[in-house]
Amino acid sequence: MTSTLKLRPLTAEAFAPFGDVIEVSGAVDKYINQGKCARYHDRAQLDFHEGRAGISIFQSQAFDLPIKLEMVERHPDGSQAFLPLSDKPFVVVVAPDNAGVPGEPVAFITAPGQGVNYHRNTWHGVLTPLHPPGLFAVVDRIGNGPNLEEYWFQNAYTITE
Template identity: 50%
Template sequence: MNPATATAADLVTLRVEPLTRAAFAPFGDVIEAAAAASHYAINAGTTTRFHDLAAIDTSREGGRPVLSLFRAQPRELPFTVTMLERHPLGSQAFVPLSQRPYLVVVAEDPAAVPRAFLARDGQGVNYRPGTWHYPLLALEQTSDFLVIDRAGPGNNCDEVELSAAYRIVAAAI
């Protein structure tokens, strides 16, 4: 089947799951205060540091960490997923700067049925190197994300068209 010409009858509907550390573990880290390896007071007790929230991995083949801002336009539901991408040489972390929900779509490989997660206020994600995922899916309004990923030599973005098309009907859980 050609995903670009799929009819509604051809589409597989993905169930949207809550984004939890346990459910997302095969793909990377959920970035939230509850995921901290430790937390402690700093700055004379006026600030709490939630430490070591994600395994940032950017040093493969001479890479270095780079900090960027992504401004994502909102997507309308229902939405059809027909492709995935991965970054084999480094992790990629997304930390929302707004309090809006967004969707995270990941798969073990391009032949597997993807999983869709709803990220709530205060939740970011860090994809492990090589994790297949759909690009950023903001909901409701234009949303900014702080992104930590890899810069450097080598091809660090693979894209693949899926053999099936997957539909996300609603983000409500």
């Protein structure tokens, strides 16, 4: 038996329990580069335990809707930020923690220019671009030891528009 998750627009308010939406919004903190560049300062709370921040490049195959959601993962030792290197939307799935296992997932779709930062220990779906090239800059913890937990749902979810 599968349950259906309908995509909803990604907003900072709806996503706040799980992390940060990284986007151009609100007031400009300051103008730099001879006044030609607006700086929107400190858009995500990076949080790492016994490690350091690193920037990696991920390239994922594109997904087609509907999407079958069978598992989520989390990173107990560090936050994880995904910054798309294109203006194409991607799907963001998160779930609240329910005594060490994920609760009911929520599925969002990004708008052009939006990225996300998952708080440390937040259950989330895999990288799910809807269009090629599926290219992302990822800021996450670089360090020793395992930093990945996976949870496979007994019954898959179907993500639809």
